[in-house]
Amino acid sequence: MSQAPITTAISDKTNSGRSRRRGYKESTGVRVFQVFNTIIMIVISGLTVYPFLYLIAQSFSSEAAIMKGLVGIIPVDFNLTTYISVLQKGDFQRYYLNTVFYTLVGTTLSVLLSSMLAYPMSKTFFKANRFIGPFIIFTMYFGGGLIPNYVLMTRLGLKNTVPGFIIPGLIGTYYVLLMRSFFLNSVPSELEDAGEIDGLSKIGVFFQIILPLSTPIMATMVLFYASAYWNNWFNAYLYLGEKDMWPVAYYLKTIITGASTSADPGEVTAETMQVAANIKSCSMLLMALPIICVYPFIQKYYVQGMMLGSVKE
Numbered sequence: 001m002s003q004a005p006i007t008t009a010i011s012d013k014t015n016s017g018r019s020r021r022r023g024y025k026e027s028t029g030v031r032v033f034q035v036f037n038t039i040i041m042i043v044i045s046g047l048t049v050y051p052f053l054y055l056i057a058q059s060f061s062s063e064a065a066i067m068k069g070l071v072g073i074i075p076v077d078f079n080l081t082t083y084i085s086v087l088q089k090g091d092f093q094r095y096y097l098n099t100v101f102y103t104l105v106g107t108t109l110s111v112l113l114s115s116m117l118a119y120p121m122s123k124t125f126f127k128a129n130r131f132i133g134p135f136i137i138f139t140m141y142f143g144g145g146l147i148p149n150y151v152l153m154t155r156l157g158l159k160n161t162v163p164g165f166i167i168p169g170l171i172g173t174y175y176v177l178l179m180r181s182f183f184l185n186s187v188p189s190e191l192e193d194a195g196e197i198d199g200l201s202k203i204g205v206f207f208q209i210i211l212p213l214s215t216p217i218m219a220t221m222v223l224f225y226a227s228a229y230w231n232n233w234f235n236a237y238l239y240l241g242e243k244d245m246w247p248v249a250y251y252l253k254t255i256i257t258g259a260s261t262s263a264d265p266g267e268v269t270a271e272t273m274q275v276a277a278n279i280k281s282c283s284m285l286l287m288a289l290p291i292i293c294v295y296p297f298i299q300k301y302y303v304q305g306m307m308l309g310s311v312k313e
Helices: 004-022 028-059 063-068 081-088 092-121 129-141 146-155 162-169 173-186 189-197 202-213 215-230 234-239 248-259 270-309
Strands: none
Touching (some): 028 270, 081 092, 081 270, 092 129, 092 162, 092 202, 129 173, 146 162, 162 215, 162 234, 173 215, 189 202, 202 215, 215 270, 234 248, 248 270
16 A cells, blocks of 8 residues: 555645644733733842842942932942952951852762762652651751750860851751752652662762762752852851951951941041941942852753752652
């Protein structure tokens, strides 16, 4: 039997389907929805961006303009007095390097340990999960409190040490549960079986198969943990008494706290008043800028990790 009529019929059906798709017209309701949706998203984006633009404008404006409320999203009487004062004051570069070190070490350890905890929790055959899972979730709602934590860290001899700053935020319970969900729903078990057949151990499977396939959730966790360590000043306040070990967040906090006060009224100058006027905006901008610069490079993985890691079982 000749296949030509069948082939011709299939071709005609395909072409007619394409024609219908090309001729498809959106309904009025769909177009109205798209217009309103676009307008709403533009308004929300504007409301989100405006405070940041105002922050930038205020950090570059003069003290007089700030006091009179003349600053909008464009700087008034542009000057760099506060930035120069902050960057040159004390050991700002040292504190910045401390923060970079704490962030790199803390983020690396946090992501590694969190993934090592989340991976076995994603295995349904692991019977200990019936005890480990509830215990981990329990820590989300109940803690020992600030004073017991401080006493514990002091008794362990972790004051004025790098571990004393990093360990309190080493593992985030919510992040562990997010990673567990990702491993459970997004990593095929067949690949693990294939790796074991090829001679890999459980640890080898985890490091050579699971982690390379988990780039979205790993990038998401890197962003979360890095932001937490970068902006963390409270652990430094509690556990880092030596100024040489301060992160830049705590250093900027001390500047903000003391910018508008002076032990001697005679020390108040035009520069002091200018710094006091916009020190908060300048400090917040200096803290947020590195994270803002990093975010565009991992935004794609961040969205994938949040969507895939939040799928319900």
